[in-house]
Amino acid sequence: MPPLEHYSRQLNYSYALGLYPAIQALEKAPQRVSRVLVHSLLEPGEGAQALFALCEEHGIRTETADRVLRKVSGKDNCYAAAVVQKENQELQLGRNHLVLVNPMDAGNLGTLLRTALGLGYFDIALITPCADPYEPQTVRASMGALFSLRVREYADINEYLKDAGERSLYPFMLSDSALSLQCAVQEKKAPFSLVFGNEGTGLPAVFAALGQAVKIEQSDEVDSLNLAIAAAIGMYSFKETY
């Protein structure tokens, strides 16, 4: 087995760094965990017990690897890590999707993934260039949500549309001609995709032609809402009643 490297986007694996993220990876996606690293200073306790029990249950190798943990985390106090294989997953056709066009902030992306999972959106399309969903910072900000979602990267929106099947598209935009979120929700037709632009620039005007443009009603006092906030409001308002 080749030596583990400091994380980079080119690798076909990533790390869930820390005891809790490692446990989440083992709980949600054990088939993707190739091995688990533990530090000789990892304290015995509930967390460590859960970690070892999950490894045993799924036949996953654990190894004591102080030096490697320090190398891959850049920290002295990272006491556990799961090595997770990356997967460009298939999105499900009949489900509602969240489509993020060029999101560039890793922490924001992690928060968005966690929110999507919490609100019942399991299928996430990322249009590149974008922040790396597998960057350890994103994995951590997502609090493990990444391991419960289907996430797929696309070269551009047309590649996504080829995969998306028959569905309604709702690009979120600030343009005056967009329908208010409140009205759009009343006429929503599932399955649908909610489409959000980049943090700084939003969606280019051409995206309005994709489907029914939607804008979140907001005061004139701010230019726009933060991306993670806008997407959360959109996902909540559009979600299936339950």
Next chain:
Amino acid sequence: MPPLEHYSRQLNYSYALGLYPAIQALEKAPQRVSRVLVHSLLEPGEGAQALFALCEEHGIRTETADRVLRKVSGKDNCYAAAVVQKENQELQLGRNHLVLVNPMDAGNLGTLLRTALGLGYFDIALITPCADPYEPQTVRASMGALFSLRVREYADINEYLKDAGERSLYPFMLSDSALSLQCAVQEKKAPFSLVFGNEGTGLPAVFAALGQAVKIEQSDEVDSLNLAIAAAIGMYSFKETY
């Protein structure tokens, strides 16, 4: 005039650090800006022009202060700052309030202030201990929203209630007995206060007795939504239709 100090919570003034934040302070709360610092390397241009025009309009002193800017910002590339007097403002009785109980993360608080302003909530009660709304990082994360809002700190929730007048209270909690957000919104009675707990622990159970406890419908896949996300969904759903 005493020399300006590096920011600390004890000071009765704070800084809007950077050209854009300084302009926002001058636009939204000129009466609270006591002076404006500029760096000798500040490039002439639209931004600088706007800054000087606002200072002239409101009779605010500008001074070139390279060393002070470096001292108060901790950076070499901070080219402008507004010195802003703090104010513990009066909340308006007839308006809807956002009440944050012990929010501890400065960046999160800044995002929340910006979201509140965007969704038309102008009155914010902070129950201490809490992150400092005037910390330059919060001011920056709020993108100047702080200067357009009425923000008041209270020692505890009872102090707030004394000030709050006759109103409906909606504590957001994860308890099973809480009403779903969707139902709560249908029965809402203005003026109201939306009450949110701390990032890590949420609201203590005793807050349910304050009014109608509300929970945001969410899947079992995540423990809870991020505070800024939950508050945004709550504020959007409860806001007046417009």
